[in-house]
Amino acid sequence: MTAVWLFTVSSIIAGLGILFAFKRLMKGLAYRIKRNEFHFKGLQKDQIRFFIQVGLIEAVPIFLIILGFMFMGEENLSTASLLLPLLIILAVIIFSLLQIQKTKAEVMEVASSLNAEELSYVKSLSFIGYMTVLGIPILAIVAIFLV
Numbered sequence: 001m002t003a004v005w006l007f008t009v010s011s012i013i014a015g016l017g018i019l020f021a022f023k024r025l026m027k028g029l030a031y032r033i034k035r036n037e038f039h040f041k042g043l044q045k046d047q048i049r050f051f052i053q054v055g056l057i058e059a060v061p062i063f064l065i066i067l068g069f070m071f072m073g074e075e076n077l078s079t080a081s082l083l084l085p086l087l088i089i090l091a092v093i094i095f096s097l098l099q100i101q102k103t104k105a106e107v108m109e110v111a112s113s114l115n116a117e118e119l120s121y122v123k124s125l126s127f128i129g130y131m132t133v134l135g136i137p138i139l140a141i142v143a144i145f146l147v
Contacts, residue, residue, distance in 0.1 A: 006068035007140040008085040010061035014136030015092040017057035022129040
């Protein structure tokens with residue numbers, strides 16, 4: 001049971017932490033667009049800062065996943081005892097997806113004055129947000145099914 005909860009806690013920390021960093025990135029992007037300071041050098045700095053934050057945020061969840069794999073196989077678990085952790089992880093995933101969509105919609109509303117290339121940059125940033133937020137929770141779901 002310990003391994004399952006380690007996987008669950010790791011997905012909560014990673015999902016919500018990276019979501020927070022992504023929302024800060026997108027709010028900074030919206031601020032740049034409002035002030036007509038949309039240039040790629042500044043955006044590259046923001047994106048580098050975001051990836052550094054993602055790396056720092058994911059350090060603890062990766063450690064928890066390694067601990068979870070170490071504790072795996074100690075106990076026999078029923079399917080019912082796995083249901084609550086899976087529901088918590090799915091709730092984190094759904095919440096994160098909805099928040100990313102909401103943040104993307106807010107930025108796209110502000111970004112109506114941008115050209116097509118700049119709009120595609122904003123859209124690609126949202127896809128990066130999806131993938132970084134969902135990485136650890138999906139790994140946790142797979143690990144729970146391995147228990």
